Amino acid sequence: MGTKNSSSDLVSESRKRRCIKDPVVDSGVVPDECIKIYLVSSKEEVDSVDISPLQDLDLNQFFEEDDKIYGYTELKITIWVSTISFHAYADISFQKKSDGGKGITDLKFCLQKIFGENLIDNKDDFNQTFSTEIGFVKSVVSNGEVLKQNSHGAHGSKKSVSEGDLSDVEVIRIVDIMSVGTLYSRLVPFVLLLIDGSNPIDITDPCWEIFVIVKKKRDEEVDNHVQLLGLAALYRFFHYPNSSRLRLGQILVLPPYQKKGYCRFLLNALTEFAHSEDLYDLTIEEPLDSIQYIRTCIDIERLLAFEPIKTALNSTVLRLKHENLSKKSESSYFGPPPSVTEEVRKSLKINKKQFLQCWEVLTYISLIEGGGDKYMENYKTVISDRVRADIIGKECGNRKKVIDIETEFDEEMSFVMFNGPGNPVEENEKGQEEQMRELVEERMRVIESIAAKVSNSN
Incomplete structure (x- = not known):
């Protein structure tokens, strides 16, 4: 048989309950939000307000399993990297450390994942590298x-x-x-x-x-x-x-x-x-799109001065002006002859894949210079066929197909999937055609931009 609690015991228990606070859960800090990295070429630029931090860096990958920093309040990390010696110094400031259940991130260890032995602990030592490492x-x-x-x-x-x-x-x-x-x-x-x-x-x-x-x-x-x-x-x-x-x-x-x-x-x-x-x-x-763009501009200038491709290019442009591709049920080849592709590789060291992209731009430039705006629909058809072949494959009619078969087992599992000719669901086909149209438009924008860039530089 239990005993009754006295009133004093009830008051004491109530006070204990009021003293117990809910544990503070540390949700962590995203490194990209608390870390700023500056490139500096002199000690005078360190702490300068006139320079801007590097943008669009992915720092999260270097911190913990879930890409966050734990255990710090009001954390700020400023990192200076010398463009003279490529050493780095990190200035770390925070309000306090507290373990909110996730532990406390070892900041030095994480920063060394990036900078390794280039990370210098002392700011004065870092500043001295601008003179001692100048050579x-x-x-x-x-x-x-x-x-x-x-x-x-x-x-x-x-x-x-x-x-x-x-x-x-x-x-x-x-x-x-x-x-x-x-x-x-x-x-x-x-x-x-x-x-x-x-x-x-x-x-x-x-x-x-x-x-x-x-x-x-x-x-x-x-x-x-x-x-x-x-x-x-x-x-x-x-x-x-x-x-x-x-x-x-x-x-x-x-x-x-x-x-x-x-x-x-x-x-x-x-x-x-x-x-x-x-x-x-x-x-x-x-290659990134930006590198590919510069590379193609360079190659186009070299190809324009390369005599062996001119005859083949003129032949392609002439066909585009005299054929009506909208009435053809099958795509035609408007690329360079294999002999020209090989000659370009031997003489200019441009590989086949790159040359085919350059050929599209060369064809466009030749059409425009010949007053071929009215033939641009033919040209867009060629680009569309090329994009379609790259994305879907040359055999556009081959698609994955599901066929039901009879079985003595579960009827819901009785099917076979194979690659073969067949029509996709109408909804999927519309979506695919829309994506194809967007890809062709994007490719046309790149071609027009490169052509304009090359024309302005000549």
């Missing part, structure tokens, strides 16, 4: 091979880079393995932060080749200071029986120097290098 880039590239561009490549670069800037800019192939390792290890943070989906390359693999674009700067205190503007990493493959292929795996122009023509300058130099080495071809691994 770092110059020492790394001093034994490199300066790439020489022909007159056409240099002319193309001058369209984007001013005469004064161009005279001081060089593209250098780093041939010393120790120099490659020293430089690339300091540039890994930029590779991780600024190149989508990239991982550091294995610099011990001799098939990797590193090219840098640098600018010589006049400095009263330092003789011939060299500023690194960007880099490219290319992999050399063997091509049977006695040639090599070069594939561009990573290319980066540092943010302060972007949109000034340096990427074009660098790509031009790589193209000339492939030609001088008599490589089989030069390709780009999964």
Whole structure:
């Protein structure tokens, strides 16, 4: 039999219940919201309000399993990265630490995932690197091979880079393995932060080749200071029986120097290098749209001056002017002859896939120059057939089809799926056609933009 609680016991229990608070759950902080990264070229720029942080960085991937920081209140992390030595310093401030059930994130460990040994703990030591490391880039590239561009490549670069800037800019192939390792290890943070989906390359693999674009700067205190503007990493493959292929795996122009023509300058130099080495071809691994755009502009200018394609191009344009493609039930081939494709690869080192995209632009330019606006419907039909073949496949009639079959088991599971001719559901077909139309329109916009860009530069 139980005993009754006295009134004093009830009051004491009530007070205990009031003292117990609900536990504070730490929802975490998104790194992109509390971390700012600045590129600085002098100690005077550190803490300056006149510079802007890097934009569109994916920092979340370096923090915890769910991409958040835990255990800090009012957390702010400011990171300065030197464009002289590529060291980094992080200034971390917060109100307090508290374990809200998720633990406390080790910030230094996470930042070292990005910056590694480049991360300096002391701000004064970081500031000193602007003077002690001023000759770092110059020492790394001093034994490199300066790439020489022909007159056409240099002319193309001058369209984007001013005469004064161009005279001081060089593209250098780093041939010393120790120099490659020293430089690339300091540039890994930029590779991780600024190149989508990239991982550091294995610099011990001799098939990797590193090219840098640098600018010589006049400095009263330092003789011939060299500023690194960007880099490219290319992999050399063997091509049977006695040639090599070069594939561009990573290319980066540092943010302060972007949109000034340096990427074009660098790509031009790589193209000339492939030609001088008599490589089989030069390709780009999964290029971003911006890189593909610049690359195509460069290749179009070279192709316009390449005599062997003119006859084939004129023949294609003539067909577009005299055939009515809207009345044809099957698509016709309006691409370059195989012999021309091979000649372009041999002479200009442009691979087949890239040349086919360039051919579309070349055809468009030739139509426009010949007053062919009235033939543009034919041209759009050709582009539509090309997009359809790329997306769906050349055999557009082959589709997945489901057929019911008799079975002694569960009737709901009695079907067979196979690839074969058949009509899709009407609703899916409408959606697919709408997507196809949008893709064709987007491709036309790119073609028109490239054509205008090339025309304005000539």
